[in-house]
Amino acid sequence: xxxxxxxxxxLVLLVGAVGxxxxxxxxxxxxLSAQGxxxxxxxxxxxxxxxxxxxxxxxLQQHGKPVYYENFGxxxxxxxxxxxxxxxxxxxxxxxxxTSVLAMMLVEEGKLALEDAVxxxxxxxxxxxxxxxxxxxxGKVSLALEPLQRPVxxxxxxxxxxxxxxxxxxxxxxxxxxxxxxxxxGDVSNADFVAKLxxxxxxxxxxxxxxYGFATDVLGRVVEVISGKTLLQFEKERLLDPLGMTETxxxxxxxxxxxxxxxxxxxxxxxxxxxxxxxxRRPAIWQSGGAxxxxxxxDYARFAQMLLNxxxxxxxxxxxxxxxxxMASDHIxxxxxxxxxxxxxxxxxxxxxxxxxxxxxxxxxTSWPLGEYRWDGVGGTFFFIDPEDDLFGIFMVQTPSQxxxxxxxxxxxxxxxxxx
Numbered sequence: 001x002x003x004x005x006x007x008x009x010x011l012v013l014l015v016g017a018v019g020x021x022x023x024x025x026x027x028x029x030x031x032l033s034a035q036g037x038x039x040x041x042x043x044x045x046x047x048x049x050x051x052x053x054x055x056x057x058x059x060l061q062q063h064g065k066p067v068y069y070e071n072f073g074x075x076x077x078x079x080x081x082x083x084x085x086x087x088x089x090x091x092x093x094x095x096x097x098x099t100s101v102l103a104m105m106l107v108e109e110g111k112l113a114l115e116d117a118v119x120x121x122x123x124x125x126x127x128x129x130x131x132x133x134x135x136x137x138x139g140k141v142s143l144a145l146e147p148l149q150r151p152v153x154x155x156x157x158x159x160x161x162x163x164x165x166x167x168x169x170x171x172x173x174x175x176x177x178x179x180x181x182x183x184x185x186g187d188v189s190n191a192d193f194v195a196k197l198x199x200x201x202x203x204x205x206x207x208x209x210x211x212y213g214f215a216t217d218v219l220g221r222v223v224e225v226i227s228g229k230t231l232l233q234f235e236k237e238r239l240l241d242p243l244g245m246t247e248t249x250x251x252x253x254x255x256x257x258x259x260x261x262x263x264x265x266x267x268x269x270x271x272x273x274x275x276x277x278x279x280x281r282r283p284a285i286w287q288s289g290g291a292x293x294x295x296x297x298x299d300y301a302r303f304a305q306m307l308l309n310x311x312x313x314x315x316x317x318x319x320x321x322x323x324x325x326x327m328a329s330d331h332i333x334x335x336x337x338x339x340x341x342x343x344x345x346x347x348x349x350x351x352x353x354x355x356x357x358x359x360x361x362x363x364x365x366t367s368w369p370l371g372e373y374r375w376d377g378v379g380g381t382f383f384f385i386d387p388e389d390d391l392f393g394i395f396m397v398q399t400p401s402q403x404x405x406x407x408x409x410x411x412x413x414x415x416x417x418x419x420x
Contacts (some may be wrong), residue, residue, distance in 0.1 A: 029389040032060065036417020037068050041122045047406065048073040053380075054265055056085035056397040057297045060414065063390050066306065076263040084165055088252055088261045090278055090397045092271075092377030095193075096216040098239065098248075098303065099289035100355025102223050104323050105238060107154075111226050118218060121225045124136065124198040125152060125218075130163065130200030131174040141174045145201055152206045157219040158354040160330045161338055163202030163264075165213035168272045169343035173228055174203040184189070184275055188222040188284045189381045190231060191298070195233035205227070210352055214346040220289020231287040242316055243302045248295035251284045252253050264379070264398040271400045291378070297396045300383060304392040308385050326356040328373040328385070346374075356385075367420045382407050389418065 013053060040058065047053045053369050055073025059066060071083040106112040117128035129145035134144065156162040167178025179202055186193065197218065204212055220231045227234045240248050252261060269277050278284075280294050302313060311319035328352025330339040346357040349368075356373040369388040376382035379401040385392045395410060397403075 029420040032067055032417045040413045040417060041070060042272060042411060044072045053397055053399045054403050057083060057393045059297055059301060061392055068133055081259060085298055086260055087298055088247060088294055088296055089381055089398060090280055090294055090379040091381055092379045093383050094375060095293040096376045097355045097375055098292055099216050099220050102234060103219050104319055104327060106226055108323055112154060114155040117148050117153050119151055121222045122194055125196060128198060130205055133173050149205050156206050157215040159352055160210050160212050160214045160215050161207050163204045163206055163211060164215045165203045165211050174201055189285060190224055190287060191314050194218055194221045210338055210340045214290060216290035231289055243313060245299040245302055246300045248293055249274055250287050250292045251280045262398045263324045268399055268401045300394050304383055304394060328358055329353050330355060330358050330360050368415050376407060
């Protein structure tokens with residue numbers, strides 16, 4: 001127990017004063033049992049002992065204070081250096097909520113609107129067509145290009161209804177074009193990235209299907225166009241530096257920090273059939289708003305606490321509470337008639353907001369809280385915000401192949417520890 005207290009004390013120093021919402025201590029919220037948390041620890045240790053992951057970090061923070069923190073295993077089996085709070089992880093799609101927050105800052109300032117056409121800021125996207133497969137009488141399939149029934153909007157980018165898939169899952173001619181374009185493995189500016197994307201067809205009409213992919217990268221370019229700055233410059237000015245997220249960037253710039261980088265197991269270094277995990281020691285041109293950031297558990301804890309606080313942190317407001325509530329609401333519910341691509345959809349008990357998955361119903365056999373919102377990264381990291389219990393959790397690990405299984409198991413154990 002002393003060891004865990006020491007870890008938590010060290011993390012408090014790293015994260016700083018967290019500025020919980022006034023009155024949150026008095027809020028009715030479930031607590032985490034010691035017996036339940038012991039099962040959480042045992043599960044993670046078993047993943048390491050059985051050789052599935054090198055190491056991990058789990059942080060659970062309630063009422064603005066860490067209630068559970070533990071470093072497990074090593075950063076890298078090659079160096080055998082112990083996992084620690086300053087370990088740097090590839091965040092991948094945990095970048096998306098950060099980019100989404102930046103966009104919503106611009107919405108609050110009146111510089112951007114959810115119903116704006118994306119082409120207002122990126123004219124090249126105005127001429128995009130929708131790829132539709134047509135089957136001839138002889139059985140041959142061809143790809144026809146049809147005009148947009150309506151423009152792609154900023155809201156489409158935020159909720160992934162823009163028709164811009166990654167192309168690495170599912171089938172069909174359009175996804176094959178996206179996969180062949182090898183966009184995820186490129187290293188170009190956001191302007192050049194969007195120019196390449198504009199040469200491809202959309203996979204479906206805007207606003208008809210939740211289809212996970214490059215939408216947040218396009219959103220990052222919109223932020224650049226409006227701000228007149230690179231995405232990183234704007235992030236640092238408006239979010240990263242004020243929050244104290246000093247280790248968050250698009251690659252590790254200081255060679256002295258290279259040994260702090262977490263690595264997956266040697267046989268677990270591909271995020272899909274054609275894409276290895278990023279070498280974040282190498283300088284990168286592409287500032288991917290959808291999947292490019294690296295950072296530490298302490299950095300992301302500051303961001304998560306800001307969200308849980310309703311948009312404020314340590315006396316500074318980043319977004320209004322009503323904006324956070326809007327982002328954490330379901331924007332693809334039944335009334336929208338938006339279908340859901342099941343290749344990456346986050347489960348039947350969830351909707352999707354403006355940057356996050358949102359819990360809209362209670363999974364069978366549980367009492368998991370409604371309104372929980374969350375996301376994860378293909379490298380294995382995940383986080384969740386539980387407003388009902390004034391709690392957030394962050395799990396940091398690098399394991400592309402084990403991420404889904406581990407996330408479900410850990411979330412189940414964490415909520416069981418709360419009697420959910």
